[in-house]
Amino acid sequence: MLQHICVMLVSRIGSEEGYSSCHHAFGSAGSWRTDSSLLSLARLCTRGEVASLTGSAYMQVKSCGIGSTDLHVNNHKSREQDREWNRSREHVRITNSRVVKSEESRGFSEFLEASKQVESVPAAICSVNEVWVDYSISSDTIILFRKADNHQENLVISEAKKLETDGLVNFITINELRYITEYNQVTAVGLFNSDVKTHLVLFANRGSKDYTELKERLGALAPEFTGKLLFVLINGAVKSNFKSLNYFGLKSKDLPRVGIYDGDSDMKWLLPDGDISTERVREFCQSFLKGELKDMKQAGEEPKTEL
Numbered sequence: 001m002l003q004h005i006c007v008m009l010v011s012r013i014g015s016e017e018g019y020s021s022c023h024h025a026f027g028s029a030g031s032w033r034t035d036s037s038l039l040s041l042a043r044l045c046t047r048g049e050v051a052s053l054t055g056s057a058y059m060q061v062k063s064c065g066i067g068s069t070d071l072h073v074n075n076h077k078s079r080e081q082d083r084e085w086n087r088s089r090e091h092v093r094i095t096n097s098r099v100v101k102s103e104e105s106r107g108f109s110e111f112l113e114a115s116k117q118v119e120s121v122p123a124a125i126c127s128v129n130e131v132w133v134d135y136s137i138s139s140d141t142i143i144l145f146r147k148a149d150n151h152q153e154n155l156v157i158s159e160a161k162k163l164e165t166d167g168l169v170n171f172i173t174i175n176e177l178r179y180i181t182e183y184n185q186v187t188a189v190g191l192f193n194s195d196v197k198t199h200l201v202l203f204a205n206r207g208s209k210d211y212t213e214l215k216e217r218l219g220a221l222a223p224e225f226t227g228k229l230l231f232v233l234i235n236g237a238v239k240s241n242f243k244s245l246n247y248f249g250l251k252s253k254d255l256p257r258v259g260i261y262d263g264d265s266d267m268k269w270l271l272p273d274g275d276i277s278t279e280r281v282r283e284f285c286q287s288f289l290k291g292e293l294k295d296m297k298q299a300g301e302e303p304k305t306e307l
Contacts, residue, residue: 105140107163114168142168148177149196150227179222180215180231183241191230197263200229200285202276203245204256205237214256214276221278225285229260249300259299260288270299 132138140157153175157163174189180202181187191199202218204211215233222231234241236252245251248259248268258271258281271284287293 105157107140107142107157107160107168110163110165110168111142113165114172117165117169118172142171144172144175146175146177148179148181148222148226148230149194151177151194177230178219180219180233182233182235183244185240191232192263194230196227196230198229198288199232199261199263200225200281201232201234201248201259201261202256203234203236203248203250203254203259205252206235207237208256210256217276217278218258218281221281224282228289229285247300258284260284260293262288265294267294268299269293269296 137143142155142157144153144155145151146153155171160167173186177187177190177194181191183191200218200222202214204214218231218233222229225231234244236245236250236255242252245255248257248270250257250270256276257273258276259268260271261268269288271280274280
């Protein structure tokens with residue numbers, strides 16, 4: 001299972017043993033960025049706890065390379081248990097890395113508390129000089145890495161006027177774009193601030209018989225289009241989303257449907273009605289990327305009438 005979100009506190013604290021009960025390898029996490037040792041390190045975190053990653057752990061991950069599987073800092077579980085644990089985990093999509101040099105550093109305790117509140121985001125601490133060098137970090141920084149669009153967001157602590165736990169939780173939540181992100185007032189900020197301006201949109205009514213299956217199907221397809229399209233889920237059963245449906249010329253009774261919105265051209269298209277299969281959606285996305293949709297009728301477009 002691909003892991004797409006975690007929090008790392010890179011710090012000068014911690015013993016060689018670290019927090020042994022928290023050390024855990026994600027297993028096969030897939031590729032984040034080919035030049036990113038820190039993102040490999042991010043896989044050595046476990047949800048709801050803060051792992052301490054020592055220099056030896058960092059070098060172990062770095063030497064294994066991106067995409068390594070079954071890495072262990074402490075062998076407190078069998079590999080089969082680890083695989084089962086990974087299979088049961090929710091898909092996650094952000095790496096949020098806290099880079100500090102002292103336990104007394106501003107924002108240290110707030111970061112730890114925020115990591116407890118955002119339990120779906122694994123957290124870790126690392127005291128490795130290479131991390132500072134690899135990312136040209138010169139002062140305490142919270143770094144957010146996002147797999148959905150290969151985005152990195154830096155929050156420099158010294159430049160933050162106010163640093164509180166709630167603010168850090170909000171920072172993570174707003175920027176949490178998953179491989180398929182459910183649209184709401186919070187996620188809208190990250191979606192429309194992303195450098196990836198094209199959205200593959202799944203319109204479906206939560207509670208319908210095919211809702212979960214379609215969400216999982218398109219979520220599995222989304223990694224093929226990382227950095228090209230963001231996959232978005234809009235729940236058509238929510239009144240606040242009716243405006244989005246209307247924009248595509250849809251009503252709740254018409255769902256499920258799939259569309260593409262291109263923010264650069266402000267154009268939108270619907271996948272022709274029919275089976276929402278992986279192959280049809282893949283071809284739909286590829287048609288957009290090839291520029292073939294621009295000659296097609298836009299979704300919600302009123303037919304022209306002759307005077």
